[in-house]
Amino acid sequence: MSHDLNINQEGRASMFYFGETPWHHLGTRLSHPASAAEAIQQAGLDFSVQKRPLRAMLNKRSYVDVIDHFGIIRMDTGDCLGVVGSRYEPIQNRDCFSFFDPLVDRSESIYHTAGVIGKGEKIWLLAKLPDYLRVGPKKDPVEKYLLLYNSHDGSSHIRVKLTPIRVVCQNTLSSALREGDMEVRVKHTASAPEKLQEAHKILELTNSLFQELDFIFNRMALRKVTDKEILNYVKTLVPDNPDAESKTRTENIRNKILYLHDSREDAKMHRGTAFGLYNAVTEMADHFVTTEDPNKALKSLWFGRGERMKLRAFSLAEDLIKN
Numbered sequence: 260m261s262h263d264l265n266i267n268q269e270g271r272a273s274m275f276y277f278g279e280t281p282w283h284h285l286g287t288r289l290s291h292p293a294s295a296a297e298a299i300q301q302a303g304l305d306f307s308v309q310k311r312p313l314r315a316m317l318n319k320r321s322y323v324d325v326i327d328h329f330g331i332i333r334m335d336t337g338d339c340l341g342v343v344g345s346r347y348e349p350i351q352n353r354d355c356f357s358f359f360d361p362l363v364d365r366s367e368s369i370y371h372t373a374g375v376i377g378k379g380e381k382i383w384l385l386a387k388l389p390d391y392l393r394v395g396p397k398k399d400p401v402e403k404y405l406l407l408y409n410s411h412d413g414s415s416h417i418r419v420k421l422t423p424i425r426v427v428c429q430n431t432l433s434s435a436l437r438e439g440d441m442e443v444r445v446k447h448t449a450s451a452p453e454k455l456q457e458a459h460k461i462l463e464l465t466n467s468l469f470q471e472l473d474f475i476f477n478r479m480a481l482r483k484v485t486d487k488e489i490l491n492y493v494k495t496l497v498p499d500n501p502d503a504e505s506k507t508r509t510e511n512i513r514n515k516i517l518y519l520h521d522s523r524e525d526a527k528m529h530r531g532t533a534f535g536l537y538n539a540v541t542e543m544a545d546h547f548v549t550t551e552d553p554n555k556a557l558k559s560l561w562f563g564r565g566e567r568m569k570l571r572a573f574s575l576a577e578d579l580i581k582n
Contacts, residue, residue, distance in 0.1 A: 265303060265375040273303025275376030284429060292387060293370040295356045300375035304352040304382060306335045308411050313342065331411050339380045341412025347447045350417060350455070352382055355409055358419060358455055359386050371404070380412040385422070388465060392423065392473045395480035397528050400426045403469050416538070417445040417455065428525045430541040433569035434472055478580045479534035492536050492575055493517060496568070517542050533579040540572035 275287040287301045299305050306578065311332050315323035327421035330339045331349055359369070373384045384407045392401040404422040408415065420442035423432040434441065445454045484492070493513045500509050520526055520539035529535035544565035 265379060266376060273379075274372070275301035276372045278371060293373070295359070295370065298370040298373045298384065299353060299356070300564070302382075303375050304373060306333055306349055306379060308333055308340065308349045310343065310347065312351055331413070333379045333411070334495075336378070340378060340380045341410075341414070343413040343447075346449075347413055348407060348449050348451055349411060350445075350451055351449060352409075354452065354455070355382070355384060355407055355417070358407060359384075359405070372430070381410045381415070383408045388469075391426075392469060392476060394425075394473075394476045394534065395529060395532075399480075399528060400431060402426055403465070403477065405465070413447070416447070417451070419443045419445075421465065423469070423472060425538065425541075428538070428542055428546075430538055430545055432472075432476070432538075432541055432571070433566050434475075434573045475577065476534060479537060479576050480529055480532055482533040482580045483531055484533055484536060484579060488579065489517070489520070489536060492579070496540065496572055496575055512543070515547060515580070516540055519543055519547075533576040536579075537572050537576040541569050544568050 261281075275289055275293060277289045277292050289297070289301065293301060308331050311328045313328050314322040314328050315325050316322055327345045328344065329343055329347070331341045331347075332338070333342055338426055343385055369386045371385050371387050373382070375460065376384050386405045386407075388403040388405065390403065392402055392403065393399065401506050402424050404424055406418075406420050406422045408418045411512070423434070424430065425432055445451055468569075493516050496516070497509050497512050500506050516536075516539045525537060526535055526542075530539060
C-alpha cells in the first residue's frame with residue numbers, strides 16, 4: 260500500500276510519531292511527545308497557504324479571469340493544493356494548534372503524531388490528554404486523545420473529535436454519547452478563526468465525556484455474553500446480503516470479527532464480554548481493512564465507513580449492557 264505522505268525536498272516524510280513505528284516505517288521518530296513548536300517543525304507543518312485568483316489560458320496566448328474560483332497555493336513550494344469558492348478562507352497550520360492552547364502551555368509536550376498528506380492538501384494532529392481510562396478488573400488502560408483534521412483543498416471542514424485509544428492494541432474506540440458532543444466541525448469561512456475558538460466547548464466537556472465513557476466501558480467489560488448473543492451481535496452489525504459476492508464478503512467480515520474476539524492474544528482479558536466484542540470490531544476496522552488509497556484509509560478510520568461501523572458496534576454493545 261502506498262503511504263501517500265508528503266515527501267519534502269530533503270527526501271524526508273512530513274510526519275513525526277512518538278511510540279510504535281507506523282506501518283509505512285516513514286517519518287521522524289521522537290523519544291518524547293512533541294511540543295507545538297516541535298510538532299510543526301518535525302511534521303513538516305511549517306508552511307503557509309494563500310488563496311489566489313485563478314486565470315485560464317485561451318488559445319495558448321491570452322488569459323481570462325475565472326470568476327468566483329480561487330487556487331489555494333502552498334507558498335514554500337508553489338503547489339496548487341485545490342480550487343475553492345469565493346467564501347472559502349484558509350486556516351493556517353499554526354492556527355490549528357491554537358485550538359489546544361486552553362489545555363496546555365504552548366511549551367508542553369502533548370502531540371503524539373502529526374503529518375501532511377499529498378502535497379499538503381490535508382494535515383492532522385493527535386494530542387494526548389493527561390491520565391487514562393482504566394477498563395475492567397485488570398484496569399486495561401485506554402488513553403485519551405483529541406484529533407484535529409484539516410484540509411487545504413476544500414474537501415473537508417476542520418474537524419476536532421475525542422479519540423480514546425486502547426493502549427495494548429492501539430484500537431481507536433469510537434463512541435457516540437450525545438449528538439454533537441464527540442466532534443466539532445468548523446467551515447473554512449471568514450468566521451472560521453472565531454468559530455475555532457468557540458469549538459473550545461468540546462475541551463470544556465472532555466473530562467465529563469471521558470468520565471461517562473469510563474463508566475460505559477467498564478459496564479461493557481463486566482457484561483458477560485453468551486455464544487448466542489455473540490452471533491446475534493455480529494449478524495446485526497453485518498446484516499445478510501442476498502447478492503452472492505456481497506454475501507461472501509459479509510461472511511468474511513463476520514468471521515474476522517469472531518476470530519479477533521475468540522483467538523487474538525490481546526483480546527484475552529475481555530473475551531466473552533460486550534467490551535471484548537466491541538474491541539474485536541474496532542481492531543478489524545483499524546488494522547485489517549485495507550485500501551489502495553491510504554488517505555481514504557485514514558478518513559475511513561476517523562470519519563468514514565470504518566468509523567460508522569465502530570459507532571454501530573458501540574451502540575450494539577450499549578444495548579447489551581442495557582438488557
